[in-house]
Amino acid sequence: MSAPVEFAVWAPVPERVRLQVDGAVHDMRRDDDGWWRAEVEASAEADYGYLLGDDDTPRPDPRSRRQPGGVHGPSRRFDPAAYAWGDGAWTGRPLAGGVVYEMHVGTFTPEGTLDSAIDRLGHLVDLGVDFVELLPVNGFDGTHNWGYDGVLWYTVQETYGGPAAYQRFVDACHQRGLGVIQDVVYNHLGPSGNYLPLFMPVFSEGGANTWGESVNLSGPDSDEVRRYILDNALMWLHDMHVDGLRLDAVHALVDERATHLLEEMAQEVDRLSVTEGRPLTLIAESDLNDPRMVTPRVAGGLGIHAQWSDDFHHALHSTLTGEGQGYYRDFADAGLPGLATVLTGAFFHDGAWSSFRRRHHGRPVDTARLPGWKFLGYLQDHDQIGNRAIGDRISASLSPDLLAVGATLVLTSPFTPMLFMGEEWGAGTPWQFFTSHTDPEIGRATAEGRKGEFAGHGWDADEVPDPQDPETFTRSKLDWSEPEREPHAHLLAVHRALITLRRAHPDLVDPDLGSVQVHWDDADRWLVVHRGSLRIVANLAGEPREIDLDVPAHDVLFASGELPALDGATVTLAAESAAVLTTR
Numbered sequence: 001m002s003a004p005v006e007f008a009v010w011a012p013v014p015e016r017v018r019l020q021v022d023g024a025v026h027d028m029r030r031d032d033d034g035w036w037r038a039e040v041e042a043s044a045e046a047d048y049g050y051l052l053g054d055d056d057t058p059r060p061d062p063r064s065r066r067q068p069g070g071v072h073g074p075s076r077r078f079d080p081a082a083y084a085w086g087d088g089a090w091t092g093r094p095l096a097g098g099v100v101y102e103m104h105v106g107t108f109t110p111e112g113t114l115d116s117a118i119d120r121l122g123h124l125v126d127l128g129v130d131f132v133e134l135l136p137v138n139g140f141d142g143t144h145n146w147g148y149d150g151v152l153w154y155t156v157q158e159t160y161g162g163p164a165a166y167q168r169f170v171d172a173c174h175q176r177g178l179g180v181i182q183d184v185v186y187n188h189l190g191p192s193g194n195y196l197p198l199f200m201p202v203f204s205e206g207g208a209n210t211w212g213e214s215v216n217l218s219g220p221d222s223d224e225v226r227r228y229i230l231d232n233a234l235m236w237l238h239d240m241h242v243d244g245l246r247l248d249a250v251h252a253l254v255d256e257r258a259t260h261l262l263e264e265m266a267q268e269v270d271r272l273s274v275t276e277g278r279p280l281t282l283i284a285e286s287d288l289n290d291p292r293m294v295t296p297r298v299a300g301g302l303g304i305h306a307q308w309s310d311d312f313h314h315a316l317h318s319t320l321t322g323e324g325q326g327y328y329r330d331f332a333d334a335g336l337p338g339l340a341t342v343l344t345g346a347f348f349h350d351g352a353w354s355s356f357r358r359r360h361h362g363r364p365v366d367t368a369r370l371p372g373w374k375f376l377g378y379l380q381d382h383d384q385i386g387n388r389a390i391g392d393r394i395s396a397s398l399s400p401d402l403l404a405v406g407a408t409l410v411l412t413s414p415f416t417p418m419l420f421m422g423e424e425w426g427a428g429t430p431w432q433f434f435t436s437h438t439d440p441e442i443g444r445a446t447a448e449g450r451k452g453e454f455a456g457h458g459w460d461a462d463e464v465p466d467p468q469d470p471e472t473f474t475r476s477k478l479d480w481s482e483p484e485r486e487p488h489a490h491l492l493a494v495h496r497a498l499i500t501l502r503r504a505h506p507d508l509v510d511p512d513l514g515s516v517q518v519h520w521d522d523a524d525r526w527l528v529v530h531r532g533s534l535r536i537v538a539n540l541a542g543e544p545r546e547i548d549l550d551v552p553a554h555d556v557l558f559a560s561g562e563l564p565a566l567d568g569a570t571v572t573l574a575a576e577s578a579a580v581l582t583t584r
Contacts, residue, residue, distance in 0.1 A: 005042040005077075009050055009061060010035050010224050011199040018051040020058045020074075025051065034200075034224070044082075047074040052198050059195045062228070063154045064139075066162055071139045071151050071193035072438075080239040083167045087174035092243055092278025095306055096373040097509040098130035099411070099499055100181065100418040102381055105137060105160045106144050107431065107477045108421055114156075114165040118172045120480075125176050127424055127492075128499035132173055133181040133246055135382060137166065141192035142436030144473045146386065147183070148248065149190030149435065153232045163240075170241050179243035181283065182236050186229050186261075187252035188212050191446075192439050200225065204254065217255040226261055233265055237272055237280050244281030245269075247304070251287045262293075266303035281305045283376065289347045289362030294374045309375040309415060311348040315339040316379055319540065320406050321397050327356040336527050340518035343413060343529060346375045371511030377415030379406045380423050382431065389454040389464050391432030391476065393423070400426060400487035401576035404494045404560035405538050408578035411498035412508055412529065412536045414516050422478045424495040425488040432465045434473040443468045494560055501558050501580060507532030519550075526573070535581045537564070539573040546572045553581040 011017050012034030019026045019038045028036040042048070047068075049058025060067060064075035101124055106112040109120060114137075124132065136147030139155035147157075156166040170180050189196065191212070196202040201221045203213040215229075216222045236242040247262070255261050266282055273280040284307040286293050295301020314331045315338050318324060324332030331338050331348060342348050349362040385393050395403055403426050411417050422429065433450060437443040447468050451461040465472040482488040502508045508531055520527035525541040528549060535553060539545045549569045556564060562574040566581070573579060 002041040002043050002046075004039050005046075006037060006039045007042075007048065008035055008037045009063075009199065010228070011050070011052065012221060012224075013197070013199055013201065014052040016053055019048065020051060021048045022046050034221075042077065044077060044079060046077050048077070049074040050199075059198060060152060062152070062196055062199055063231075064152050065154055066158070067139050067152060067155050068158055068162070070158065070438075071141050071155075078163050080163065080167070080235075083164065083171075085167075085171055085241065087171050087241060090174040090241075090278070092276075092280070093130055093179045094279045095131070095244070095281045095283075095416055096371070096511060097502075098179070098416060099128065099502070100131045100133050100376060100416060101127070101129040101421065102133045102135070102378075102418055103421045104135040104146070104382065104431075105157075106473070109480075110477060112144070112159070112477070114161040114169040118169055121172060121176050121178065124178060127496055128503070129178070129419065131179040131181050131243070133418070134183060136183050136185055136248070138184075139193075140190055142438055144434060144436045144470075146382065146433070146435075148185055149192070149437075150185055151190045151192070151194040151196070153184070153186075153229075154235060166240060174241065180241075181244040181246055181281065182240075182242045183246040183248060184233065184236065185248040186232075187215060187249050189215075192437050192442050200228075202228075214252070214254045217253060217261050218257045226264070229261065230265055230268055234268065234272060237269065238276070243279070244283060244305075246283045246285065246308075248285055249287070250284045250293070250304075260302060262304055263297060263302045266297065266305075270303070283307060289349050291347075291363060291365045291370055294370060299369070306374045306376060306416060308381070308418075309342070309346055309377050311346070312342045312375070312377040312413070312415060313379065313381070313384055315342045315348055316406060316409060317384070317394065320379075320402055321394065329355050335522045336520040336525075337522065340520060340527065343518050344513060344516045346370075346372070346415070346513065365513070367513035370513070372414030372513045372516070373416045373509075373511045375415045376418045377410055377413045378418040378420070379410050380420040381418065382420060385420065385431045386433050389459045391430040391465065393427060393430060395423075395426040395428060396430070399576060400491060401561055402540070403491055405540060405576060405578045407491070407495055407498060408536065408558075408560055408580070409529070409538060411495070411502060412531060412534075412580060414511065414513055414531070417502075419495070422482075425483040425492040427478060427482060427488075429476065429479050429482075431476045432472050433467045434465075434476060435467045436470075436473070437468065497558055505534060505557070507534045521547075533583050535583060536578065537571055537573055537581060538578040539575065541575060543575050544572060545575075546570060549581075549583075551583045553583055555582045556580070557582055 017036040028038040061075040065078035066076040109116040138150040139152035156163040204216040297303035318331040350364040354361040455461045517530035529536040558580040561577040565572040
């Protein structure tokens with residue numbers, strides 16, 4: 001059935017806008033603020049688009065909720081309120097004390113859909129994680145992509161199942177006790193299917209970042225551009241019942257206003273959290289190493305609730321692998337003292353010299369004011385795997401024993417731990433950079449750029465996978481038969497045991513960074529982390545080590561391998577192993 005519907009679009013750029021609904025064209029009227037409106041008869045799932053100027057090709061709605069024919073096709077009406085939610089008992093979950101699991105929908109299951117991911121949620125419940133963090137799901141060109149080439153921020157990619165499947169997924173997570181965090185990208189738009197500049201001044205004049213033109217956050221006509229972003233953030237949290245957002249590369253958000261977009265977003269999300277009656281979390285990916293990002297607004301910060309800690313990743317990665325190229329150099333040079341610096345202060349570059357940037361970088365964290373849970377700590381994430389030349393996971397470089405040591409240091413850290421899908425069993429599959437651009441020129445440029453980038457760093461161009469090759473995508477899918485065999489089954493058991501231990505021992509979720517102490521021996525390759533009455537002991541060497549503790553150890557709560565031998569204030573730890581000990 002059809003009913004009168006008001007269609008509205010902000011389009012100050014064209015002199016004329018017409019509306020096409022199910023093939024019929026209608027004139028639209030413009031108000032003084034650049035909004036065009038028309039009320040026409042339309043069915044609940046009518047296809048529609050906008051004709052801009054004298055162009056007779058309909059363009060998708062910038063706020064389209066569904067794109068059944070892809071990002072170049074017409075939009076389709078979708079009513080998010082029509083879904084009958086079953087998560088009425090869900091009251092949300094605070095990030096503090098939780099464990100996050102990063103997932104890419106297209107490679108998590110063989111089918112690569114949201115509905116097939118629902119069938120695997122039991123695995124996550126058994127693992128013990130608290131949040132599923134989805135890589136971007138909004139509309140992109142083609143059938144598969146990391147998600148960071150999105151061009152229609154209000155949609156859910158149709159190959160994943162579209163917005164209805166997304167609601168089913170979030171609902172299923174909540175009914176199983178899992179929160180959902182959605183990765184969103186507001187710093188750039190993808191290269192194919194981006195029609196927003198035909199509607200609005202979405203890009204700033206003369207500004208650019210790593211991925212192209214900067215979004216117009218503070219230039220002329222930027223009020224509605226900001227509103228476009230803020231409304232999108234609120235849409236995920238309200239209409240889709242999402243529990244938090246991961247904000248991609250916020251250092252690329254160029255905003256010259258007195259009130260930064262992030263501060264404004266934090267304020268609106270906090271207000272919505274009160275209205276919804278459940279915690280809503282904003283997590284930034286920031287390269288700034290500026291603690292003001294996660295400092296509350298009342299204390300002069302931006303009020304973002306948490307941020308990723310690449311410094312922790314880099315310190316742990318270089319410690320375990322010995323890699324020291326590129327941005328790993330400072331961390332490799334620092335050795336175990338560098339890892340200790342991060343474990344006790346969140347940032348390594350806290351105003352220190354960065355050889356990669358060739359300047360001093362960062363600012364110290366006031367550990368008396370900021371709790372450790374505000375920083376996400378991880379051994380792997382999509383960037384740190386996929387942006388390697390061949391997309392190799394750390395499991396391709398380390399022994400299963402050292403992988404277990406790495407897991408121990410992540411899951412007993414003072415930070416909010418995050419795992420990348422498959423990490424929990426040491427997945428042997430790579431996770432490579434893949435695209436499916438339908439424009440041949442964009443596809444060719446993407447492939448050539450990727451090969452050229454790594455050739456410049458000494459890689460054989462023939463070894464760098466072609467992102468446009470469908471096999472690059474297929475290779476990156478998880479192999480769900482792996483957890484059933486060794487050494488994967490043991491690593492999975494290690495992760496489950498450590499997450500269970502976090503829940504059982506308050507010392508492991510104590511947010512006080514100031515109480516964390518670390519001592520180490522760089523030459524003998526061991527370290528001890530003090531977490532209240534617990535001691536996390538790690539031997540990174542290829543032979544057993546006798547390690548002196550500050551107090552006698554009474555019991556072994558966890559061992560990644562062979563049970564360590566306790567002798568008063570001394571523990572003997574097997575090669576490449578870790579343990580959690582109690583001192584009372």
